[in-house]
Amino acid sequence: MFGPLICKPGASRSNKTGPWRTEFRPKFLKKNCIACNMCLIVCPEACISSQPLALSDGKGALSGQGKNTYDFDPDYCKGCGICAAVCPKQDIEMIKEDPALQKG
Amino acid sequence: MSKTLFNSGHTACAGCGQSMAARLVVDAAGPNTIVVNNTGCLEVFSTKYPESSWGVPWIHSLFENGAAVASGVESAIKYLGKADTINVIAQGGDGGTADIGLQALSGMLERGHNILYVCFDNEAYENTGIQRSGLTPYGANTTTTPPGAGAKSMGNIRYKKPMPEIANAHGIPYVATASAGFPQDLQRKVKKAISIKGPKYIQVHSPCPLGWRHETSFTIEVAKLAVETGLYPLIEYEFGMISSRRQIIPKPVEEYLKVQGRFKHLFKLPEEIKKIQEIADNNIKKYGLKVEG
Ligand SMILES: Cc1ncc(C[n+]2csc(CCOP(=O)(O)OP(=O)(O)O)c2C)c(N)n1
Ligand code: SF4
Ligand code: SF4
Ligand code: SF4
Ligand SMILES: [Mg+2]
Numbered sequence: 001m002f003g004p005l006i007c008k009p010g011a012s013r014s015n016k017t018g019p020w021r022t023e024f025r026p027k028f029l030k031k032n033c034i035a036c037n038m039c040l041i042v043c044p045e046a047c048i049s050s051q052p053l054a055l056s057d058g059k060g061a062l063s064g065q066g067k068n069t070y071d072f073d074p075d076y077c078k079g080c081g082i083c084a085a086v087c088p089k090q091d092i093e094m095i096k097e098d099p100a101l102q103k104g
Numbered sequence: 105m106s107k108t109l110f111n112s113g114h115t116a117c118a119g120c121g122q123s124m125a126a127r128l129v130v131d132a133a134g135p136n137t138i139v140v141n142n143t144g145c146l147e148v149f150s151t152k153y154p155e156s157s158w159g160v161p162w163i164h165s166l167f168e169n170g171a172a173v174a175s176g177v178e179s180a181i182k183y184l185g186k187a188d189t190i191n192v193i194a195q196g197g198d199g200g201t202a203d204i205g206l207q208a209l210s211g212m213l214e215r216g217h218n219i220l221y222v223c224f225d226n227e228a229y230e231n232t233g234i235q236r237s238g239l240t241p242y243g244a245n246t247t248t249t250p251p252g253a254g255a256k257s258m259g260n261i262r263y264k265k266p267m268p269e270i271a272n273a274h275g276i277p278y279v280a281t282a283s284a285g286f287p288q289d290l291q292r293k294v295k296k297a298i299s300i301k302g303p304k305y306i307q308v309h310s311p312c313p314l315g316w317r318h319e320t321s322f323t324i325e326v327a328k329l330a331v332e333t334g335l336y337p338l339i340e341y342e343f344g345m346i347s348s349r350r351q352i353i354p355k356p357v358e359e360y361l362k363v364q365g366r367f368k369h370l371f372k373l374p375e376e377i378k379k380i381q382e383i384a385d386n387n388i389k390k391y392g393l394k395v396e397g
Contacts, residue, residue: 007156012113015155020118041287042324044116044124046108076112080119080313081321094321 021079119320142196285327317365
C-alpha cells in the first residue's frame with residue numbers, strides 16, 4: 001500500500017534543470033584560469049567541475065585542481081551568471097543560450 | 105562533478121543564495137551528519153518527493169520544530185553511545201528561526217544539546233511569497249510591508265531582530281554570523297562550530313534574487329556589500345565574548361541598497377536612507393568593524 005518513504009541520497013540528479021536557462025549560458029574560456037576554485041565553490045547548482053592534476057607528490061596527495069580545466073554541466077546549469085561574476089580572471093563569459101544546445 | 109553532499113537537480117530559483125549556502129554548510133560538516141530542516145524554501149526545493157538533493161540523512165517535520173526534532177535526534181544518538189561520531193545540524197529560514205521556531209530553538213539552546221543550528225537568513229518568508237519576518241531589515245519592501253505614496257508607507261517600519269545576540273544570551277559556547285558572500289569564512293565557522301561541544305548558532309546571510317529583486321548574477325556581490333557597508337557584521341562569539349570580527353573599510357549603504365528592487369522606493373525618501381546609514385554606523389561602532397590606520 002505504501003511505497004518506499006525514504007528517498008535515495010542525491011536522487012534529485014534525475015531532475016535535469018538545464019532547460020531552466022532562458023537567455024544565457026556560461027562559456028569557460030580556459031585561457032587565463034588560475035584554478036582558484038571560486039566558480040566551483042559558489043555555483044548554486046553544484047554543476048561546475050574540474051580535472052584534478054595528476055598525483056604529483058608521490059604520497060597520494062592531490063596537488064590542486066588543474067588550470068583551464070573548469071567547465072559546467074549543461075544538464076543542470078540554470079544560467080544564473082554567478083560563476084562569471086566571481087571569476088577573478090574574467091575567464092568565464094555569459095553567452096547567448098542556443099536552444100539547440102539546451103539539454104535536459 | 106565534484107563530490108558534494110548537496111546535489112544538483114534541486115528546484116531553487118536560479119542564483120539562490122540559500123541553495124549555495126546550504127551546500128557549503130553540509131559539505132563543511134561532512135558525511136557523518138544528520139540534518140533536521142524546518143519548513144521553508146530550502147526544505148521545499150531540496151526534497152521534491154521522491155527526489156532528494158541530500159547525501160546525508162535528512163528529516164523534516166514542521167515549520168517551527170526543527171530544533172525540537174533535532175533535540176530528540178541528538179538524545180537518541182547519545183543513548184546509542186554514538187554522540188561523538190555523528191554531527192546533528194538543525195536548520196531553517198529566518199521566519200522559521202526568529203519567529204515561529206524561536207521557542208523550540210531557545211529550548212534547544214537552554215537544554216545544552218550538542219547541535220549546530222543554522223539559520224539561513226534571506227530576510228523574509230520567501231517560500232510563501234515574500235512576507236516580512238522578524239529578520240526583515242528596516243525599509244524593505246515585502247508583500248506585507250508594501251511602500252505606497254508618501255512617507256507614511258516606506259516599507260518595513262521595524263528593525264531587524266538581534267537574533268545572534270538573543271542566541272548568545274543563552275550562554276552557549278559558540279555563536280557566529282556568516283555570509284554566502286564569504287564562502288570560505290562560512291565553511292571555517294561551520295567546522296569550528298561542530299568541533300565545539302554543546303549548542304551552537306550560526307546565522308548565514310543568504311541573498312534571495314526573487315525576494316530582494318536583484319540580478320541572479322549579483323548574489324555574491326550583494327552579500328559582500330551587506331558586510332562591507334556594516335549592515336551585516338560578521339562576528340564570532342565564544343562563551344559569550346566576541347572572539348572575531350571581519351573588519352571593513354565602510355562603503356556607503358546606498359551601494360548595497362541600489363542594487364536591490366526591495367529598497368528602490370527609498371531613493372525618493374532620503375531621510376530613510378539616512379536612518380539605514382545610522383544602523384550601519386552603529387554596527388561599525390558597536391562591533392569595532394572599521395579597519396584602523
Ligand atoms: C505552522 C505553519 N504556518 C505556516 C506555514 C506556511 N509556510 C511554509 S514555509 C513558510 C515561510 C518560510 O519562511 P522562512 O523560514 O524565512 O524560510 P524561507 O522560505 O524564506 O527560506 C511559511 C509561512 C507552515 N508550513 N506551517
Ligand atoms: S551560470 Fe550559475 S548555474 Fe550555471 S554554471 Fe555558472 S554558477 Fe552554475
Ligand atoms: S573562477 Fe575563474 S580562475 Fe577561478 S577556477 Fe573558475 S574559471 Fe578558473
Ligand atoms: S524564493 Fe529566494 S530563497 Fe526561495 S528558492 Fe527562490 S531565490 Fe531561493
Ligand atoms: Mg526567509
